[in-house]
Amino acid sequence: MLKSVGEAVEFNHVSMRYPGTESNAVTDANVHIKAGEFFSFLGPSGCGKTTLLRLVSGFLDPTEGEVRIGGKDMRGIGPNKRPTAMIFQNLALFPLMSVAQNIGFGLEVRGVSKTERLKKAVELLELVDLPGVENKMVGDLSGGQMQRVAIARGLAVEPAVLLLDEPLSALDLKLRQHMRTELRKIQRRTGVTFVYITHDQGEALTMSDRVGVMTGQGVIDQIATADQLYNEPQTAFVADFVGENNAFAGAVTETDGDYAILNTESGSLKGRNRLNLNSGQKAIAFVRPEAILLAEDSTAVENILKFTVKNLSFEGSFITVFLDTPGGQTCVMKQNNDGSTPLMQTGTEIKVCFSAENTQLLPYGEVSYA
Amino acid sequence: MRKLWQDAKHNFGNIGIIFILATVGGWFIFMILLPQLIMIDYSFRPLLPLRKIGGPEDVYTLKNYMVLFTTPLHRAIFFKTIWSSIIVTFVAFAICYPISYYLAKMARGARFSLLMMGIIIPYWINELLRLFAWQLILSDVGILNNILMFLGIAGEPINFRSGNSAVILGMAYAYILFMIFPLYNAIESLDSNQIDAARDLGSSWFRIHRRIVIPHAKPGIAVGCIMTFMLAAGSIAAPLLLGSPSSFWFTQLIYTNFETANWNQGAAYAMVLAGLCLIFIMLMLKLFKVSLKELTK
Numbered sequence: 012m013l014k015s016v017g018e019a020v021e022f023n024h025v026s027m028r029y030p031g032t033e034s035n036a037v038t039d040a041n042v043h044i045k046a047g048e049f050f051s052f053l054g055p056s057g058c059g060k061t062t063l064l065r066l067v068s069g070f071l072d073p074t075e076g077e078v079r080i081g082g083k084d085m086r087g088i089g090p091n092k093r094p095t096a097m098i099f100q101n102l103a104l105f106p107l108m109s110v111a112q113n114i115g116f117g118l119e120v121r122g123v124s125k126t127e128r129l130k131k132a133v134e135l136l137e138l139v140d141l142p143g144v145e146n147k148m149v150g151d152l153s154g155g156q157m158q159r160v161a162i163a164r165g166l167a168v169e170p171a172v173l174l175l176d177e178p179l180s181a182l183d184l185k186l187r188q189h190m191r192t193e194l195r196k197i198q199r200r201t202g203v204t205f206v207y208i209t210h211d212q213g214e215a216l217t218m219s220d221r222v223g224v225m226t227g228q229g230v231i232d233q234i235a236t237a238d239q240l241y242n243e244p245q246t247a248f249v250a251d252f253v254g255e256n257n258a259f260a261g262a263v264t265e266t267d268g269d270y271a272i273l274n275t276e277s278g279s280l281k282g283r284n285r286l287n288l289n290s291g292q293k294a295i296a297f298v299r300p301e302a303i304l305l306a307e308d309s310t311a312v313e314n315i316l317k318f319t320v321k322n323l324s325f326e327g328s329f330i331t332v333f334l335d336t337p338g339g340q341t342c343v344m345k346q347n348n349d350g351s352t353p354l355m356q357t358g359t360e361i362k363v364c365f366s367a368e369n370t371q372l373l374p375y376g377e378v379s380y381a
Numbered sequence: 382m383r384k385l386w387q388d389a390k391h392n393f394g395n396i397g398i399i400f401i402l403a404t405v406g407g408w409f410i411f412m413i414l415l416p417q418l419i420m421i422d423y424s425f426r427p428l429l430p431l432r433k434i435g436g437p438e439d440v441y442t443l444k445n446y447m448v449l450f451t452t453p454l455h456r457a458i459f460f461k462t463i464w465s466s467i468i469v470t471f472v473a474f475a476i477c478y479p480i481s482y483y484l485a486k487m488a489r490g491a492r493f494s495l496l497m498m499g500i501i502i503p504y505w506i507n508e509l510l511r512l513f514a515w516q517l518i519l520s521d522v523g524i525l526n527n528i529l530m531f532l533g534i535a536g537e538p539i540n541f542r543s544g545n546s547a548v549i550l551g552m553a554y555a556y557i558l559f560m561i562f563p564l565y566n567a568i569e570s571l572d573s574n575q576i577d578a579a580r581d582l583g584s585s586w587f588r589i590h591r592r593i594v595i596p597h598a599k600p601g602i603a604v605g606c607i608m609t610f611m612l613a614a615g616s617i618a619a620p621l622l623l624g625s626p627s628s629f630w631f632t633q634l635i636y637t638n639f640e641t642a643n644w645n646q647g648a649a650y651a652m653v654l655a656g657l658c659l660i661f662i663m664l665m666l667k668l669f670k671v672s673l674k675e676l677t678k
């Protein structure tokens with residue numbers, strides 16, 4: 012139905028600093044987004060996501076480096092001349108126009124006749140599963156419907172790259188989850204390259220082929236698939252930001268092949284040493300709450316620790332247990348509940364364990380708690 | 382209505398309400414309603430010597446209004462005033478739209494304050510003084526002629542004040558503020574993302590203004606045009622100070638009538654002018670498809 016095919020987007024050593032500011036909004040970004048890929052940038056508020064997107068759409072040009080779309084350097088090419096379409100954070104639909112006029116606006120600009128525009132609008136509304144609303148005013152639509160109209164308006168100009176700036180953040184939870192699958196479907200149907208930015212890791216992990224995780228000043232820490240990000244984070248920030256994690260800071264005492272031993276306030280911990288940390292280096296051991304188990308006397312895993320139960324919250328299929336560590340921090344543990352799991356008593360000391368395989372050693376970095 | 386009354390009673394008490402009704406009501410009746418009614422009354426009575434007032438000849442008549450249709454000169458002045466006021470409105474809009482857009486969507490920080498001050502500060506000076514300044518600029522030995530002759534564009538002084546142009550220019554300048562503020566307010570309230578979105582979809586700047594900015598700013602444009610037109614049509618100082626015999630304004634006609642003690646004729650013409658403004662308001666509202674409610678937003 013749509014002729015457009017996605018094109019690759021490349022960031023080559025792209026840095027961006029707004030005039031009159033002290034620090035970079037984007038720092039040395041090197042990303043190669045493949046044609047037809049669903050790529051997400053994930054990062055906390057203010058980390059430079061919107062700036063990155065505006066560098067692709069052409070509202071900004073980088074202070075250093077180059078942005079290439081389909082292999083072509085885009086410097087100096089305005090937003091009206093790039094093969095991109097942007098879905099704005101607040102959608103920015105034209106309230107004085109009907110749905111069909113909104114969708115047809117980009118075609119009107121290109122001199123397409125009115126009947127052609129209407130035909131295309133109807134077609135696109137079909138594509139985004141919102142048939143029959145072409146004559147409504149956009150103000151009469153619900154949030155999710157407006158969302159789809161905005162996407163249809165973007166797709167109408169047959170862009171090679173669709174840029175989405177947190178388009179779901181204004182929707183309620185249920186609709187947001189529904190739209191995730193819808194967006195993914197639309198992307199597959201059209202083959203357009205999607206560059207999606209969000210601060211919601213759930214969105215990024217469920218929809219994307221690959222995710223780039225950003226930290227402050229627009230530094231991209233890691234580019235990987237969702238499972239790689241979750242299972243093999245490359246930096247302390249990624250380990251901390253993506254999913255829940257317990258962090259134990261310390262120094263490496265000895266290395267042992269793929270593993271190393273970290274001396275922390277809670278005790279010695281053995282973990283995977285994927286990044287080849289050396290003895291004496293400051294590091295953090297990360298353990299997921301679901302990887303922490305109650306230790307039996309007979310358990311034979313590497314890391315066994317004694318913690319005190321602080322409190323617990325019963326969530327049905329699992330129980331979240333908050334533990335006080337000897338180092339004075341809180342450790343979270345998720346216990347599966349099969350219906351007969353006895354509840355722990357607060358204040359009691361328990362023995363927990365986790366395998367070295369499930370423990371990630373990463374170079375020291377700022378995390379929310381450690 | 383009852384709710385309103387009870388709220389008022391709760392907020393102000395009985396004495397308060399009486400005070401408010403007395404002052405507001407008094408102001409409305411004595412300052413607005415009565416003078417207008419007296420003018421209307423005057424406009425429908427013939428001009429009579431003092432001793433005949435109240436006599437058998439003092440009856441309501443349309444005679445004063447008919448004068449406008451039977452005197453070709455007056456009619457010409459009337460239509461010329463309308464036409465010139467429309468031109469003033471147009472010129473003011475053409476000057477103010479880019480300025481307002483720049484102020485609302487592009488200027489930031491110091492540049493914004495500077496431009497805003499540049500627009501407002503001249504209004505701290507009396508309108509008459511500003512018009513005198515224009516007189517000086519446009520006179521035969523004025524700055525403009527000096528510059529033009531210095532640049533060799535004009536061989537001898539141009540008489541800017543011969544036709545309508547000086548009056549139109551002076552008025553367009555005098556009423557810029559009344560055009561800029563409604564425009565600025567309207568454009569400012571447009572979400573800048575809509576402009577970006579249109580641009581992103583490939584639109585030229587011209588089309589962005591035609592399809593996005595101007596439709597959004599319609600109520601502001603209507604208000605600005607109505608104010609400028611009414612001020613221009615009702616202006617007396619600008620045509621007096623900058624005008625030539627050929628730029629005689631309808632207000633000057635009204636003024637002359639009052640001066641020569643023909644209050645009845647003057648009142649009738651004043652009513653015609655008021656009617657004209659009313660018609661213009663209606664026309665603008667129709668043209669811009671704006672309702673009165675939207676205007677007061």
Ligand SMILES: Nc1ncnc2c1ncn2[C@@H]1O[C@H](COP(=O)(O)OP(=O)(O)OP(=O)(O)O)[C@@H](O)[C@H]1O
Pocket residue numbers: 029030032035036054055056057058059060061062063210
């Ligand atoms: N026009 C601008 N001028 C100066 N600084 C800016 C401008 N726009 C953004 N910044 C700064 O650049 C940094 C990155 O901003 P950006 O809007 O890209 O963040 P973001 O990740 O999109 O944030 P959010 O999640 O809140 O939308 C911020 O520190 C911001 O203050």
Ligand SMILES: [Mg+2]
Pocket residue numbers: 060061062176
């Ligand atoms: Mg943003």
